[in-house]
Amino acid sequence: MKLVAGNSNIALAEAIAAYLSIPLSKCVVRRFADMEIFVEIQENVRGEDVFVMQSTSFPANDHLMETLIIIDALRRSSARRITAVIPYFGYARQDRKPGPRTPISAKLVANLITEAGADRVMTVDLHAGQIQGFFDIPTDNLFAAPAMIRDIKEKYKGRKTMVVSPDVGGVVRARGLAKRIGAPLAIVDKRRERAGESEVMNIIGDVEGSSCIMVDDIVDSGGTLCNAAEALLAKGATDVSAYITHGVLSGGAVARITASKLKELVVTDSIQATEAVRVSNNIRVLSIAPLIGEAIGRTAREESVSSLFH
Ligand code: R5P
Numbered sequence: 001m002k003l004v005a006g007n008s009n010i011a012l013a014e015a016i017a018a019y020l021s022i023p024l025s026k027c028v029v030r031r032f033a034d035m036e037i038f039v040e041i042q043e044n045v046r047g048e049d050v051f052v053m054q055s056t057s058f059p060a061n062d063h064l065m066e067t068l069i070i071i072d073a074l075r076r077s078s079a080r081r082i083t084a085v086i087p088y089f090g091y092a093r094q095d096r097k098p099g100p101r102t103p104i105s106a107k108l109v110a111n112l113i114t115e116a117g118a119d120r121v122m123t124v125d126l127h128a129g130q131i132q133g134f135f136d137i138p139t140d141n142l143f144a145a146p147a148m149i150r151d152i153k154e155k156y157k158g159r160k161t162m163v164v165s166p167d168v169g170g171v172v173r174a175r176g177l178a179k180r181i182g183a184p185l186a187i188v189d190k191r192r193e194r195a196g197e198s199e200v201m202n203i204i205g206d207v208e209g210s211s212c213i214m215v216d217d218i219v220d221s222g223g224t225l226c227n228a229a230e231a232l233l234a235k236g237a238t239d240v241s242a243y244i245t246h247g248v249l250s251g252g253a254v255a256r257i258t259a260s261k262l263k264e265l266v267v268t269d270s271i272q273a274t275e276a277v278r279v280s281n282n283i284r285v286l287s288i289a290p291l292i293g294e295a296i297g298r299t300a301r302e303e304s305v306s307s308l309f310h
Pocket residue numbers: 166167169170196198216217218219220221222223224225
């Protein structure tokens with residue numbers, strides 16, 4: 001098997017390579033003067049089981065295009081099987097038509113990845129599980145929950161905790177985690193008046209005297225989490241933290257979170273942490289390299305991946 005990394009998250013790719021005890025394959029991604037992307041795989045991949053690692057995070061379009069071009073290069077180099085390992089699958093929030101004459105961009109991206117030549121896809125905490133159905137090739141949706149649960153059990157031992165879904169859309173995910181750590185569930189009934197803005201309306205559940213742990217798939221502007229933290233504290237929560245799989249953290253999100261009442265935000269390394277994240281005093285990164293490494297190893301050996309989560 002071979003591991004090929006795009007440029008979006010070299011640190012994670014290296015950690016996965018270390019977990020699997022194999023080197024990253026030599027792959028050079030260059031730019032023409034007009035910013036076109038050019039890729040050269042600098043070692044033989046004929047007949048190989050190749051895993052391409054790339055999160056389609058900021059700048060999303062560049063990283064997506066890079067992914068497609070790497071897959072194309074591998075296909076034309078006679079790789080036996082190509083698995084696109086996309087820990088953070090960008091465009092996933094565009095998984096339905098929000099209004100007339102709008103696209104379903106998540107489906108378009110799925111088509112592009114398939115058409116480029118991927119035989120399989122591996123991703124983590126898809127925004128909506130049914131996006132797997134946008135692909136007609138095998139798609140493994142891994143869960144960061146086991147890593148989060150281990151961390152929560154260690155940090156919150158003996159404390160009165162409550163798992164909170166910061167919006168109604170995340171209830172299934174939060175309920176699953178609450179069940180596994182044996183904590184009750186509360187829900188923030190958020191109403192978003194305009195795109196990019198969020199407003200907390202109501203807390204469903206009694207959070208008074210509890211350490212609240214919010215769980216979600218994405219933190220982008222940070223608005224959802226910061227507003228929810230204020231609402232939970234106003235209802236008597238002792239402290240509020242958040243475990244979020246994908247730290248998109250666009251624009252001023254890190255500053256917003258640093259200045260917020262959130263005790264801690266824990267994100268995984270599905271998206272490479274920026275310098276601002278690294279120096280922030282209330283953001284911590286939890287690595288999912290062992291999880292992805294194990295899933296890649298099992299895929300290569302044709303072993304069960306779902307049993308990782310039993
Ligand atoms: C929404 O459905 C997602 O699960 C997140 O809640 C959302 O993307 C967070 O966005 P922001 O951090 O910009 O409020």
